[in-house]
Amino acid sequence: MSVLPDELRTRLVNWWVAAAVTDGVDPDQKPDTVPVAGTAVLKMFVTYNNVHTSAGSATLVRVPINAIFDDEGHLATPYPKGHPQEGRPMYRGVVLHVTDDPNASVQDYTWSIETKFNKVGDVQVQIPTFSFLLPYAEEPLNLADVAPTPATPGYGLPQSEAAALRSAESSAESAASAEESKQAALEAKQVSNSVRSDADAGNFDGLSAYQVWLGLGHTGTEAEFMNWLKGPQGDPGNATLRVDSTVGERVYVSAGATEKLLSSTTFMRDVASLLTANVTVGTDGFARMIRESNRATLLLKNVTFTGAATSNFFLTGYPIGFRPTAITARVPVYMNSSGTTNLTGVTIRYAERDMGIINRTATPTFGDQYSITQISWLTTDAWPTAAALAALPVVP
Structure with missing residues (x-):
C-alpha cells in the first residue's frame, strides 16, 4: 500500500x-x-x-x-x-x-x-x-x-449567500489594506461555494455560516462572527424629529438650523355645534372637520335640511385655522332628496365665512346610513390654537 x-x-x-x-x-x-x-x-x-x-x-x-x-x-x-x-x-x-x-x-x-x-x-x-x-x-x-447543534440550526441557502455577500461588501469597504480586502472576499466566496455545493448536491444539512467560518480557521463566538460580517460604524446622522402635540400633532424634522414640517393633523373634530338651526343630525349621523397640512375637510352623515327652501346655509362659520382662502368656490356634491341621489352644488364663501347649498328646492340630506359626504378646501390660516378649538372636541 x-x-x-x-x-x-x-x-x-x-x-x-x-x-x-x-x-x-x-x-x-x-x-x-x-x-x-x-x-x-x-x-x-x-x-x-x-x-x-x-x-x-x-x-x-x-x-x-x-x-x-x-x-x-x-x-x-x-x-x-x-x-x-x-x-x-x-x-x-x-x-x-x-x-x-x-x-x-x-x-x-x-x-x-x-x-x-x-x-x-x-x-x-x-x-x-x-x-x-x-x-x-x-x-x-x-x-x-464545527458540528451543528439543535440550539444553532444555522442559515439556509439564501441567508448564507446573503451573509457571504454582506461579508464581501463590508470587507471591501472596511479592510485596512487591499490584501486584507482580497482575503476577506476570498473567504466569503468559500462560504458561499460551500453552501451552494451542498444544496446543489441535495445534501444540504443546515451547516451554518458561522460553522463554515470556523472551518476556515477562524476562532470566536457567534457574536464575534456577526461583528466580522459588519463594516465599520458609519457617522451618526444629524437629523432630529420634533413632535408638537399642543393642538393635534405636528411632526418636524431638522438638520442643523433648518426645520421642516413633515406632517400635521388636528385630528377629527366634532363641529355639530357650528350647524345652523335649519338642519338636524339624524341617527348615527355626524358633522366633523379635520385639517391636514393646508387642507381642511368637512364630513357629513345623515345631516338633513328641515327649514324653508330659502334657508340655504347650513354652516354658520369656520373655526380659525380652517377658513378658506380668499375666494368663493362652488363644489359639486351628491345629496339624497326624497330617496333619490342627485348632483347639486355647495358654495364655500370666504367673505361671509359660511357654507350653503346652491338653489335648494327640497329637503336634501348629506350622506345616509351607507355613505358620507366629504367637502374639502385649502386654507392659508395659521395652525389653529387650542382656544380656537376648545368647543370642538376630538372624535375618538
Missing part, C-alpha cells in the same frame, strides 16, 4: 464525544461523563479529484474513510483488516486530504461525517450527518467546533 506524496496537504481531524449522565458516587457533585462508543464514515464531497505533484499527476477516487471511537470516546483511526488488532484504535484522530490544496484541481469542497453510536444505557445516541470544510493548518481540526 502506497502513501500520498508529501506535496499533497493533509490535516488531522479530532473529535471527543461523551454522554453526560447522572452523578455517581464520587467526591464532586457534578454530572458524570461516559465515553460514547461507535463508528464513523467520512466522505469527500467530490467523487474524484485530479492532483498534480513533482512525481506526476494522478486522480484520487472518493472512497469512504472508516473510523471508530475509542474506549474514551475519541475519534480514532483503526488498525486495518487482517491486522492482529483489526478494529482496535491505531491512533487518535483521522488524517484527511485538505479541501484547499493548491495541487488539486477541485478546491473549496467539503467532507461529511456519518456516525453510528452504541446505546448509553437505554438511550440511543444520535448526531445527524454534517459537512465541514477542511482548510490547511498545522493544528488539528476539532469537529466539536
Whole structure:
C-alpha cells in the first residue's frame, strides 16, 4: 500500500464525544461523563479529484474513510483488516486530504461525517450527518467546533449567500489594506461555494455560516462572527424629529438650523355645534372637520335640511385655522332628496365665512346610513390654537 506524496496537504481531524449522565458516587457533585462508543464514515464531497505533484499527476477516487471511537470516546483511526488488532484504535484522530490544496484541481469542497453510536444505557445516541470544510493548518481540526447543534440550526441557502455577500461588501469597504480586502472576499466566496455545493448536491444539512467560518480557521463566538460580517460604524446622522402635540400633532424634522414640517393633523373634530338651526343630525349621523397640512375637510352623515327652501346655509362659520382662502368656490356634491341621489352644488364663501347649498328646492340630506359626504378646501390660516378649538372636541 502506497502513501500520498508529501506535496499533497493533509490535516488531522479530532473529535471527543461523551454522554453526560447522572452523578455517581464520587467526591464532586457534578454530572458524570461516559465515553460514547461507535463508528464513523467520512466522505469527500467530490467523487474524484485530479492532483498534480513533482512525481506526476494522478486522480484520487472518493472512497469512504472508516473510523471508530475509542474506549474514551475519541475519534480514532483503526488498525486495518487482517491486522492482529483489526478494529482496535491505531491512533487518535483521522488524517484527511485538505479541501484547499493548491495541487488539486477541485478546491473549496467539503467532507461529511456519518456516525453510528452504541446505546448509553437505554438511550440511543444520535448526531445527524454534517459537512465541514477542511482548510490547511498545522493544528488539528476539532469537529466539536464545527458540528451543528439543535440550539444553532444555522442559515439556509439564501441567508448564507446573503451573509457571504454582506461579508464581501463590508470587507471591501472596511479592510485596512487591499490584501486584507482580497482575503476577506476570498473567504466569503468559500462560504458561499460551500453552501451552494451542498444544496446543489441535495445534501444540504443546515451547516451554518458561522460553522463554515470556523472551518476556515477562524476562532470566536457567534457574536464575534456577526461583528466580522459588519463594516465599520458609519457617522451618526444629524437629523432630529420634533413632535408638537399642543393642538393635534405636528411632526418636524431638522438638520442643523433648518426645520421642516413633515406632517400635521388636528385630528377629527366634532363641529355639530357650528350647524345652523335649519338642519338636524339624524341617527348615527355626524358633522366633523379635520385639517391636514393646508387642507381642511368637512364630513357629513345623515345631516338633513328641515327649514324653508330659502334657508340655504347650513354652516354658520369656520373655526380659525380652517377658513378658506380668499375666494368663493362652488363644489359639486351628491345629496339624497326624497330617496333619490342627485348632483347639486355647495358654495364655500370666504367673505361671509359660511357654507350653503346652491338653489335648494327640497329637503336634501348629506350622506345616509351607507355613505358620507366629504367637502374639502385649502386654507392659508395659521395652525389653529387650542382656544380656537376648545368647543370642538376630538372624535375618538
